[in-house]
Amino acid sequence: MGKQGLSERDICTKYITPAIQQAGWDIQTQVREEYSVSDGRIMVRGRLHTRARPRRADYVLCFQRNQPIAVIEAKDAGHSLSHGMQQAQAYAEKLDVPFAISSNGSGFLFADPHGLVFDQAETELTLDELPGPEVLWCGYRRWKGLDDETRPVVEQPFYDDGSGRAPRYYQMVAINRTVEAIARGQNRLLLVMATGTGKTYTAFQLIWRLWKSRRKQRILFLADRNILVDQTKSGDFRPFGAAMTKITKRKVEKSFEIYLSLYQAVTGSEEEQNIYRQFSPDFFDLVVIDECHRGSAAEDSAWRSILEYFNGATHIGLTATPKETTEVSNIHYFGEPIYTYSLKQGIDDGYLAPYKVIRVDLDRDLQGWRPNEGQTDIHGELIEDRIYNQRDFDRNLILTQRTKRVARTVTDYLAQTDPMQKTIVFCENIDHAKWMRKELVNLNPQQVARNHKYIMRITGDEQVGKAELDHFIDPEEPYPVIAVTSKLMTTGVDARTCKLIVLDQNIRSMTEFKQIIGRGTRIDEAHNKFWFTILDFRKATELFADPKFDGDPEKVYVPTDNDPLLPPDNEDDDTGNSDDSSEGGSNPSDDDTIVDPPESPYGGGDEPPGGVGESPSKYIVDDVSVSVLGQRVQYLGPDGKLITEELTDYTQKTVKAHYATLNDFLRRWEESERKQAVLDELAEQGVFWEELMAEVEKHLGDAPDPFDAIVHIVYDQPALTRRQRATKARQSDYFTRFEGQARAVLDALLDKYADSGVTIIEDTKVLNLAPLDQLGTPVELAQAFGGKSAYQQAVKGLEARIYAG
Template structure:
């Protein structure tokens, strides 16, 4: 079929696009008759005839006056794999009289203008790969200069790799990967295995690899060590580390800078430049670039990104896009800018809107995630090189396990109804001003509206009171200090109410509970997070989602959910704030009465642990999407009809809710448009009644629906101004929230979940199986199983038993075991709320062996035995003076903690404060050895 006059054939359209791509990448595209090899560093010559039998190359590439590659052009829609033989034949057909870097020509491209394949003939086993566009001439020149002489065996010289810039290292990156030195870092599992498997995947030239590691098990450190080795020993020019929040970028920069090389004792930041991108200016000397995926997307689109947009999860905007606005090639950021792209929390950063960022660069992709989904595995070509789940991390001591404590109330389960005639309050979200409103009809609301459209202070208060009252008796028995607690709220207003009620109900001041959200003023969110991590105050931090992912706050022992979460992966990340292990001394520095962090507790006030969750966060109805997310989506280029119509409706509604003064502010901020005007522009564009000017983006939006997208883009253009968006959001926040001060909430149930009971039962079974299995091997068990022999039980023997129980795979200690027995039968367990000591293991073993009918703290048993011994002494006519009695009581306390007392112990506290060994000799005389021997025997019975 003959194309219409003036229309391009598919082949011509492909050539035209290829010409444009080459020009953008720095190539001078010339016809053969008009060749000037000195016109630019890189010259692409169209329709170049080769030696007989090799045909005509669609494009012959020259760099610095010498031929180096070819491009085979095909019409759009053509498949390219079968074309590789043709371009390979072209590479061998350069006339012998013409200069070439090497023969056959090493760089081969096949392209339709839409899809491009590239083969690097300098690699050990050249393999075609898909690339976004063409490489720049200076990049190919650098690779050619670095390549070994033709015919030579690629080799990696340690002196060259260690001291020279990456571009001068021998061979290609893939060639250098074949000879990496052994890993010598002393790392916790599973990082050494993961690094080894990632490097093996790279050696095999696999373009994508995925690592699944439990939250808190060190994904960032893995990325740092891998990046260091790839830069130092494989000559990687630059590594891009992508995060999805600004605060995670700041945290990651610190970790990179502080990593100490085991090869030369330099810190990473001293040896190589690490850049945290906070603007659009890339430091070309940086070897590692840390950046949010939102900022990199904006940079590639040629847009500025407001700082606040980096502090919102990538999921929020991504879910609004059905048809993703395409990325175009940006000459400021060539596709070869990065050799390696590492994306942290890959489950959130690789779909739909954001996957373009990863696929833009000609780089190996490495994904790190704790919660992969089916889409994650698919994107990374099912190349899961390491799988390390939460249970494995707990077994290795890298994570701690958790229990779920459920709080259910009437209002949180059923909502409420306020009858007509009662007064409720209206809260102006913007000014926080309250006014009374008498109901002329019943006002009903369901749980989903809580703390969004309706706030019920007594519901929050009931949850907080229950948490307060059960904290030291059930949730963390034996504690007197509130453990570091992270509370997730629904929004900023909800967080505000929670903080106030926490302070009131615990009877504490401002420092006790702090709000940490993007709207925190005064102290910066970073300083509050730092204080929460390293200082005594605050004890409780209330956030929306700022600390939900990645932020490392190891002392957290309680994660409290007062908001629901639909995304499985997001929930796992939020839950993961509690799994991180911490050195006991570091924990005690911020929580003085904590002994160690052996578990954490999820306090679930909304049933979040009971609901099914999806792998993603689809937003099926735009009416449920907040205005700020809609505006952000439009600012990022989303002009889908569902989004635009939702924005138009919100603007029209807002126009009815604000006064004339605020309407004038909108006109001034928008350059002359009122809210009705803005809404009408969007509606007209949707209905085809709005025409985009010729200068609009229509050429970029060619194809089916291109005219509509161009019109919608132009109509939404005023909303690209961050100042106008911020004003609209402030005005929208003036809409009132109903505060129900009438309803009194009531507790339905509070307690550990069935899953916690199952874990308790499993822990008890493991313990009882352990002592039965090792009764003849461990000294303490031998003695306790054979008590009629009256063999002395020593502290050293109990310490050996404790060490065996705490070692993998058991990871049991006396505190966890005591709580497990209490969870199964509290009627037979005493002292569950008290601090445990090591000698409580004696009571645990005796109870597990059924020698005792009740589980009694060991100090109480010793105290009872001491009282019986005193009675025996009195029955035989023996009495003690007040000072002797003091010494005997202290001896009993020492035996309760250490299982025996020896003469040298009297020179330690508290005995040395009363004269020590000399004084006890004076008081008991020749009877002292007999008294010690009897107490050591009788009290531990």
């Protein structure tokens, strides 16, 4: 068989791989076949998901493992030599390499647009003319501006424990770019990587290479949450072993090389509390600042002194959300990001979970509320006469019925999907979180009775709740299920299995919004977590439409007189508290464990509603009804934009995709052994029965059947209530076929249907419930029809009369 009959894989095996080996490339250490540059985007509809086809580069040529130089895209002999070139160039751009190569087994087309190896942009080569590793590595170093003195640093291998774990392509690019920049002498660097993309693992690998090459010998890793430091020490940084320590308030050891610390552990208001001054200014030669958009971004921060003190060290900032305001700037301090991997890129590549948004509009939120003249709250306090709107609720005014309505909607959603899915409820402040927890507990008595930790308030002031945070984020721990919080869980909480994020908080900070959304973006295939839902009560998800959500931050920082724009190597204005870190700081302590402090009960780092120094005025009103005006489901489209669909529109589209006409649906309904099976099928597609039936009930004045919700909303047919259907069935001639005990059973079943719907009468366990249990035992009742099979046929006949005409 000639080349024309061979598959692409055969071409690789018989021609391309041997040519690569002949050029001097080590197949085991320098050649990566089928290298992943995408796991395939996850697409969500209803409650189902599917993945797009993963993208793989046929060959990635590396100087050494994880240091790519070139990409080869292979095609079969039926294609031209250049057919795979554009694909190879796209992969080369993603992998940050200068050389793209295409082959069909007859030779190579070598793209070298920078003239690093060849004199022309594209050169045709025979199979035995492929350049070897030293030639391409030399060209790569020229392209990156790396001289011979940088080689010990840039050629230092990545950490490899033999487990097969390796950096993903974007982590590899981030690490290589950072190491190369430091090797060239750059001392202020910023890495922007979306939440869930592995910033800490990336930090470990780049620190490992700098440490092992002895370019950086004493390193300080700073975070602003105790849990972040502990997770880092016991997790990604574990290979540093005995060379690593955690700085505490108790003592300072100077015999280590890798130091992990909270900002709070090394700073304080008093000079003697500033432990970092026990180190000489030149002690550390590398400082890595985690979540640098928070504690280290403000010019006037109390934490800024750390970076000023160790000004001679290289500073690397890590963030998912670079902060750019007129007062605060990451970019002003660190310079433009050396690498950015955004949420959109992560979702496109299939490394991050996409989201579905359910926007819930409450009547009082949209219309506002004004008290009657002289109206008082539950404490007898006269309510200030003005219009209260959504921004007032749970800050200046608590409408208890609003909290109940939100809690009911959350509870209903969990009941319809999975009551055990990990959920974070973001509230306006601590007081709001307390109210919300109470309402959720009261609405979930069975779950709470099973385990009182089903719902926990995890806020900065609640030590019992905070102690459960590790259990909440542990995929193997079932409890707590619902975490009610305000600010404490906005960042640094690796909740991989979180499937539901509830937003009942006025979010005005884009940084905070992106951090909150990041709580759900991790994928955990082992626990069937591929996407997550955002249940939004405060219009927060409108921020998705803001270009700044996943775009480049606009530089608007205005330096003060005492903070002139200095060259990046000398300027130092990036420490301290930010407006979205009200739970992040702590007072110095002699304990080894630095604890996060209580957050402001007013939320968001704001002053009390009455102003500085005044008592807060928070009215509590419990007799104002609150209802849901509308819901709409939004999905993430291929372009990263949310596609909005009203609940009824989505239901119409979903049902008609299965049953194009009313007759199709009626036929399926009539033929189904159990009506519940049809309901379950549609529920799997995201049809929300309770909301749909509530919509129809508004017009009917009484509870409809799910059947009527479908035929009315989807097929524009008149709807009946369950009681109307029960009355029609009882008036049919069907009941004349039965007497005595059997007739009494059917009468009781029809009453059960009117009260609770068709599902209950399809289950034989209904015979154990009152009033049927007073008519006889289940065996006796079935025997009244002639046996179990005859009883089941009688129930099917009853259902047919219920849904007749």
